[in-house]
Amino acid sequence: MIGRLLRKPLAVASLVWVLALIMLSVLAPLIAPYSPDQQDILHALEGPSRAHPLGTGVLGLDVWSRLLYGGRVTLVSTAISVAVYALVGLPAGLLAGYRGGLVDKVVLRLSEVAYAIPGTIMVLVVLAVRPNDETAAMVAVGLLAAPALARVVRSATIAVREELYIRAAVLSGLPDRLILRRHVLPTVMGTVIVHVALFATTAIVLETGLGFLGVGTRQVSWGELVAEASRNLGNQPWLLAPSGFVIITFILAFGLIGDGLRDANAEGYSVRQRAPRPVRRHRPPAAAAPPNAPADLTPNQRVIPAADALLAVEGLSIAFEVSGQIVTVVEDVSFAVAPGELVGIVGESGSGKSVTVAALLGLLRGTGRVTAGTMTFQGRRFDLADVKSLAGLRARRIALIGQDPMSGLDPAFTVRHQLAEVLKANTGLRGPALAERVLELLRAVSLPEPTAVAKSYPHQLSGGMAQRVSIAAALAGQPDLILADEPTTALDVTVQAEILDVLRSLGKAVLLVTHDWGLLVDLCQSGIVMYAGQVVEQGSVADIVADPRHPYTLGLLRSNPYFAQPGRPLPAIPGLVLPPDRWPAGCHFAERCPLVGPACLADPIPLGPAAGRLGWTRCLFQSQVAGLEEREARP
Amino acid sequence: MGRVVGRWFLTALPVVVVVSMLTFVLASLVPGDPARTILGINAPQEQVDALRQQLGLDLPLPQRYWDWLVAAAHGDLGRSITTRGSVAAELAGRLQVTLSLVVLGLIVIVLVGVGLGLISAIKGGWLGRAVDLLSLIGLAVPGFWLGLVLVAVLAVAVPIFPATGFVHFSDSPTGWAASMALPVLTLALTGTAGLAKQTRSSVLDELGKDYVRMLRARGLSERRVILLHVSRNAGAPIVTVVGLLFIGLVSGAVLLETVFVLPGLGSLTVAATKAHDIPVILGVTLILSFVVVTVNLLVEISYALLNPKVRT
Numbered sequence: 013m014i015g016r017l018l019r020k021p022l023a024v025a026s027l028v029w030v031l032a033l034i035m036l037s038v039l040a041p042l043i044a045p046y047s048p049d050q051q052d053i054l055h056a057l058e059g060p061s062r063a064h065p066l067g068t069g070v071l072g073l074d075v076w077s078r079l080l081y082g083g084r085v086t087l088v089s090t091a092i093s094v095a096v097y098a099l100v101g102l103p104a105g106l107l108a109g110y111r112g113g114l115v116d117k118v119v120l121r122l123s124e125v126a127y128a129i130p131g132t133i134m135v136l137v138v139l140a141v142r143p144n145d146e147t148a149a150m151v152a153v154g155l156l157a158a159p160a161l162a163r164v165v166r167s168a169t170i171a172v173r174e175e176l177y178i179r180a181a182v183l184s185g186l187p188d189r190l191i192l193r194r195h196v197l198p199t200v201m202g203t204v205i206v207h208v209a210l211f212a213t214t215a216i217v218l219e220t221g222l223g224f225l226g227v228g229t230r231q232v233s234w235g236e237l238v239a240e241a242s243r244n245l246g247n248q249p250w251l252l253a254p255s256g257f258v259i260i261t262f263i264l265a266f267g268l269i270g271d272g273l274r275d276a277n278a279e280g281y282s283v284r285q286r287a288p289r290p291v292r293r294h295r296p297p298a299a300a301a302p303p304n305a306p307a308d309l310t311p312n313q314r315v316i317p318a319a320d321a322l323l324a325v326e327g328l329s330i331a332f333e334v335s336g337q338i339v340t341v342v343e344d345v346s347f348a349v350a351p352g353e354l355v356g357i358v359g360e361s362g363s364g365k366s367v368t369v370a371a372l373l374g375l376l377r378g379t380g381r382v383t384a385g386t387m388t389f390q391g392r393r394f395d396l397a398d399v400k401s402l403a404g405l406r407a408r409r410i411a412l413i414g415q416d417p418m419s420g421l422d423p424a425f426t427v428r429h430q431l432a433e434v435l436k437a438n439t440g441l442r443g444p445a446l447a448e449r450v451l452e453l454l455r456a457v458s459l460p461e462p463t464a465v466a467k468s469y470p471h472q473l474s475g476g477m478a479q480r481v482s483i484a485a486a487l488a489g490q491p492d493l494i495l496a497d498e499p500t501t502a503l504d505v506t507v508q509a510e511i512l513d514v515l516r517s518l519g520k521a522v523l524l525v526t527h528d529w530g531l532l533v534d535l536c537q538s539g540i541v542m543y544a545g546q547v548v549e550q551g552s553v554a555d556i557v558a559d560p561r562h563p564y565t566l567g568l569l570r571s572n573p574y575f576a577q578p579g580r581p582l583p584a585i586p587g588l589v590l591p592p593d594r595w596p597a598g599c600h601f602a603e604r605c606p607l608v609g610p611a612c613l614a615d616p617i618p619l620g621p622a623a624g625r626l627g628w629t630r631c632l633f634q635s636q637v638a639g640l641e642e643r644e645a646r647p
Numbered sequence: 648m649g650r651v652v653g654r655w656f657l658t659a660l661p662v663v664v665v666v667s668m669l670t671f672v673l674a675s676l677v678p679g680d681p682a683r684t685i686l687g688i689n690a691p692q693e694q695v696d697a698l699r700q701q702l703g704l705d706l707p708l709p710q711r712y713w714d715w716l717v718a719a720a721h722g723d724l725g726r727s728i729t730t731r732g733s734v735a736a737e738l739a740g741r742l743q744v745t746l747s748l749v750v751l752g753l754i755v756i757v758l759v760g761v762g763l764g765l766i767s768a769i770k771g772g773w774l775g776r777a778v779d780l781l782s783l784i785g786l787a788v789p790g791f792w793l794g795l796v797l798v799a800v801l802a803v804a805v806p807i808f809p810a811t812g813f814v815h816f817s818d819s820p821t822g823w824a825a826s827m828a829l830p831v832l833t834l835a836l837t838g839t840a841g842l843a844k845q846t847r848s849s850v851l852d853e854l855g856k857d858y859v860r861m862l863r864a865r866g867l868s869e870r871r872v873i874l875l876h877v878s879r880n881a882g883a884p885i886v887t888v889v890g891l892l893f894i895g896l897v898s899g900a901v902l903l904e905t906v907f908v909l910p911g912l913g914s915l916t917v918a919a920t921k922a923h924d925i926p927v928i929l930g931v932t933l934i935l936s937f938v939v940v941t942v943n944l945l946v947e948i949s950y951a952l953l954n955p956k957v958r959t
Contacts, residue, residue: 125669127943128662128936132898133916137670140920140928141677217789221902224791225917242795242906245810249799256792264787271783375860407866414864419857424879424955434865469955485865 016276023272026265033262037083044077048232057248066254069240075254078232083258085233086219089150093215096154097161098208104158105165106192106200110173119166123159131156135218139227146222146229153218161207168200202277209270213263220259234259321388322521323372323410323493324348328385328396330367330376334593340383341592342368343545349493349521349538356524356536356553358568362589363542365525366415369495372523373406374399390492407438407489415498417479421470427454427481428466431488438489453484457514476507483514493521500531530574533557541565544589544600547619551627559638561622561629564601566637599630606640607633659940664716666936667929671712674925680704681925685728715929724930729922734930738912742934744813745904745911749896751827752834757889760839764846768854769873778847781840791902794833798906801829811908830907834899838892845888849881856880883953890946894939 017023036043046052052064052072059067066075108119131153138152139145172178172195181191222228223235224242234255241251330342342364349355357365371382385396389409394401406412414420422430431450435441441449454462457480470478479499486494496515500508512535515522526532532539532553539556541549541564549562557575560566567585569575576582587604596602598613605612611632619630631637682698683690699705703714718725724734767774802810808829814822853859854877862872901913908914912931919927951957 125662125665127894128666128940129932130894130897130901130935130939132901132913133932133935134670136901136916136920137673137928137932140923140925141673143921143923213786220789221791224902225905227917227920238792238795245795245799245803249803252792252795252799256796259789259792260787263789264783267783267786370860373864375864377855377860403863406864412861412864414857414861416857420861422858422862422876422880424876424953433867433871437868437871438866471956482861485861489866 014276017269017272020272020275022268023276026268026272029261029265030269033083033258034087036080037087040077040080040084044074044080046074046077048073048078048081050074050077057244057251059248059250067248067250069237069251070244075237075251078237079234079254079258082223082232082234082237082255085146085223085229085231086216086235086259086262089146089219089228090212090215092147093150093154093157093219094208094212096151097158097211097215098204100155101158101161102165102204105162106169106196108162109166109169110188110192110196116166119159119162123163126156126159129156132218132221135222136227139222144228144230146219149222149228150215150219153215157211157214161204161211164203164207165200168203169196172196172199202273206270206273206277209266209273212266213270216259216263216266320350321348322351322353322390323523324388325368325372325396326386326388328368328371328387329383330364330371331381331383332592333379333381337593339592340595341380341545342371345385345542345547347540347547347550349523351492352519352521353538354516354522354524354536355538355540356526356532357540357542358526358529358532359542360527360568360589362544362591364545365542366497368542369412369497369523369525371396372402372495373410373412374402375412407434407486407491409489409491410493410495411486411489411491413479413482413486413494413496413499416502417475417482418470418473418502420482421478423470425469426466427468427470427473431466431481431485434485434488449488453487454481456487457481457484458510459484474507475503476510479503479507479511480514483511487518491520493523494518495523495525497525498527499524501527528574529557529569529572533574541568544595545592546600546630547628548601548630549622549628551622551625555622555625555627559625561627561634561637562601562631563605563607563633563637563640566640567604599632607631607636609633655941655944659944662940663933663936667716667719667933668712670929670932671715672708674929675708675711677923677925681728681923684923719933724933725926727919727927728924729919729927734926737915737927738930738934741910741912741915744909745897745900745913746938747816748827748830748834748900748903748909748911749893751831752838752896753889753893755831755835756838756842756892759835760842761846761885763839764843765850765873765878767843768847768850775847778840778843782844783840785837785840788837789902790833790837790899791906793836794830794903794906797829797833811906813907813909826907826909830903830909833903833906834896837899838896842885842888842892846881846885849884850877853877853881879953883950886946886949886953890942893942897935897939 050073052068052074054072055061055064055068056070056072057068058064058072061067064072064074064076066079069075069078104119108116134156135149135152138149142148178191178195181195219228220233220235220238223233223237224239226236226239228235237255238252238259241249241255244251324346325348326346328342328345329340331338331340333339345364345368347355347357357368359365367376367380370376370380371385372387376382382397387394387396389405394405396402421427425433428447428450431453432446435446435449439449450466451462454465459465459477459480465473465477465481470481473481479502483499494515499515500511503511508531512531515524516535522535524531524536536553539550539553540547541556541562543564549556549560549565556565557569560569564585567583571582571584573582585604590596590600590603596613598615599605599608599617602608602612609632617630617632619628620634621627622629623634680695680699682695682702682704686695686698703711706714715725722735724738726732727734727737730737763774763778767778798810801807809825812826814826816823859872859877862876863869867876900911901916903909904911904913905917912935915927916931918924919931
């Protein structure tokens with residue numbers, strides 16, 4: 013954590029400044045040209061001069077010297093309250109979080125009491141009892157803030173305590189003291205240090221405030237210098253500058269150190285970053301149509317005649333900006349959906365299938381942008397980069413059903429409210445007709461008690477119910493095409509089947525994104541297999557399953573439990589999908605492919621027609637895929 | 648409403664009592680004899696003893712606390728040691744000043760801070776960085792120093808506003824506004840950016856969530872998605888911060904009332920601290936913990952209103 017902190021220039025500068033202020037204060041008797049109470053009556057209340065580099069205050073007291081001496085008070089006081097804060101808050105939080113029970117209750121109650129007292133007031137109470145005893149006041153500051161730290165440490169400790177390795181340590185009989193010191197403390201330490209740095213800023217503000225009010229120590233302090241300035245605002249406003257500068261920069265330094273520590277701490281918990289490698293500049297997309305394809309046909313037109321197509325996507329490419337680099341994640345994807353047809357896009361995570369679907373409605377996340385591609389929908393042509401015109405299709409023409417039904421609903425509103433809102437935005441329905449339509453939609457997705465569901469908030473629904481509500485919301489605008497992005501992934505198997513029945517019964521065209529072959533075979537007529545941002549095979553589902561023409565399709569099929577052979581281990585495709593910034597120039601699958609040859613590596617592989625049947629494949633050796641299957645099938 | 652009042656009695660009131668007990672015990676540690684302090688060093692001992700008895704100082708501590716608490720429940724907070732006036736009456740007048748300062752400051756901070764945070768979250772770019780920078784400055788510049796700078800610039804160098812002093816609203820509304828302008832501006836300058844930063848991060852959190860994308864997919868206008876859905880969901884954490892901000896402003900007001908010479912609770916506390924005027928100190932703590940606890944409860948209620956998961 014410290015190492016990461018030292019790589020942040022602002023934090024390092026702040027550390028240097030804090031250390032410098034500490035040195036200057038410690039060495040004040042050696043450096044200061046005057047003692048803090050040495051008068052120079054003839055030069056009272058003057059601006060900076062040779063004799064007094066920062067000017068003088070009343071009675072000609074030297075500001076520079078008083079600043080140096082004043083720092084000692086602020087530094088010591090801050091240190092005291094920070095020490096109390098950490099030494100009380102940390103153990104209390106550890107105990108409360110680790111032991112729970114009574115200790116936990118007491119800490120929580122105490123923190124409630126501490127929250128109910130405005131800090132400054134309580135410190136003044138202490139100073140009323142112990143006049144000018146700044147040490148007591150700063151101890152009180154630390155004590156009052158400690159419960160807040162205890163709460164933070166408590167939640168961090170509870171989180172650690174639940175970890176398996178801690179439970180294992182407890183079971184193996186390691187003493188609590190040792191577990192706390194060896195395992196819990198190091199994990200919560202990062203959070204504690206961040207809070208300590210940020211608390212220091214509060215402590216400094218309070219300390220200088222006490223000095224300003226004249227209730228703190230009787231020695232010269234930074235706050236007292238501000239008070240002196242306030243009494244002479246009319247004739248020497250300059251006096252505000254030196255004290256203000258040191259106070260503000262001192263607080264700022266702790267604030268920046270705190271920010272730096274927080275970032276460093278967060279980085280420590282994030283996934284270890286891969287060694288940075290140069291991001292390959294994206295080459296221009298390959299020719300839009302495969303060279304050997306008849307010019308007047310889009311890729312899966314042999315499966316669906318073009319004239320009937322409800323939706324035809326051509327040459328869709330999508331890129332994201334990742335730390336300044338443009339990274340292409342989807343390359344030259346084309347497909348079509350006929351009215352009422354169910355089309356499935358299948359592929360591993362990271363193949364680009366969800367992004368492809370999101371792009372059709374202009375709903376790419378973050379920095380995602382369509383870099384090329386058009387779409388023809390119901391005879392109208394759209395530029396897929398033109399998000400505004402795509403937005404006009406949402407809900408009324410093309411609806412989306414999301415992957416996680418729970419997070420797809422706004423947690424703050426009832427189902428009734430959310431459905432009514434969608435209906436109002438997309439239809440002319442109002443009043444009783446609107447209310448009736450809400451219930452009708454809920455019945456249409458086979459929800460048994462529509463009235464009760466309508467009154468519920470999303471967190472009161474089960475996953476299956478929530479997904480039905482999402483489908484109801486998708487139906488509200490009476491769309492002609494439904495995009496279903498892994499609609500059953502988050503659900504139980506039995507619920508999955510019910511949701512699929514609902515989807516099938518709608519009688520609408522569906523573009524289904526899935527990684528589940530079973531689903532594809534059950535539901536869809538046409539299939540599109542995607543790998544690493546490209547379509548590698550497409551055609552009728554029956555053809556693809558019976559006679560795959562791409563080694564990736566074959567591997568995916570064979571590794572799917574749906575097609576598992578009894579008594580045979582389920583083979584997996586070796587290796588992992590490459591991240592988009594490491595896609596090769598040639599075949600994206602080359603690294604994992606058993607058929608790979610020199611021809612696969614040099615140039616982009618075009619999507620070509622499947623030999624001897626309908627459909628398309630992006631493989632130079634499609635005729636050998638079948639042999640591969642037989643070869644591996646041999647015992 | 649009945650439930651809210653019930654909650655207040657069950658959870659908030661006990662906290663106030665505990666705070667007052669702590670303060671009372673702490674205050675009893677004051678060195679020296681309050682009776683002696685009132686009468687002066689030269690007063691005869693018999694007179695001091697008589698006053699001690701009159702003030703109840705000869706009774707045991709729990710008895711004294713109980714008497715004080717019973718009296719406080721009846722609105723009697725005793726008499727100030729310095730002015731001999733009724734503490735309750737003094738506090739009532741001063742609470743108005745402090746509350747008007749804090750509430751005005753809070754209104755400005757919430758309006759500007761939430762607005763700025765929302766806009767910077769949606770527009771992003773330099774505005775977001777500006778909010779980050781400003782919030783750092785808001786954190787680092789102590790209010791009392793900033794107040795003095797504002798006085799030096801806007802009251803002394805260019806006399807637009809009165810430097811110090813307070814005009815009651817009933818005496819002159821414009822005079823009141825002028826006297827509150829600089830203190831409120833100071834509070835706003837120190838608090839706004841922090842709230843804007845919090846708002847921005849809450850709104851950005853929400854904007855990244857799945858339901859926002861789904862609401863867009865369902866054909867809702869961007870206006871509606873942000874003003875109704877995102878605002879509502881981002882509201883809960885913001886309300887919590889506003890509650891903490893309120894308490895911070897009360898603490899800040901203690902110093903600002905001294906800077907601007909406003910007759911509020913803060914300047915009273917400072918004076919009482921210097922004079923060891925314990926009855927006044929006890930009264931101030933009681934009233935302010937009342938205010939804080941009530942604000943915390945309001946925050947809790949609004950949080951529940953905004954977040955149905957807490958409610959049901």
